[in-house]
Amino acid sequence: QILGMALVTIFFAMLGMLSPASRGALMTAMIFLYVIMGTVAGYFSSRLYRTIRGKEWKKQAFLVMP
Incomplete structure (x- = not known):
């Protein structure tokens, strides 16, 4: 994420926008x-958690996001 x-x-700085x-x-x-990037990390983290049959994927997604 960082x-x-x-x-x-x-x-963006190299393009001259910043x-x-x-x-x-x-x-x-x-x-x-x-x-x-935190939102994207939460999405992919919850998708990975669901593939290993995790039950609380919504809670896990919100814990990852900033």
Whole structure:
């Protein structure tokens, strides 16, 4: 999750969409991407949990998300 957030942030910075000069935009993008990656992590984590026949997959998905 953190690695994905860092890679996407660096990718956007390389494209010129995020400038290190505007620190607020960089931090906002990092927090936004952290939340988005957390949602994706919760989804894939619950899918994996269901394949091993877990009973409380909804609870597990919400525990993984930030």
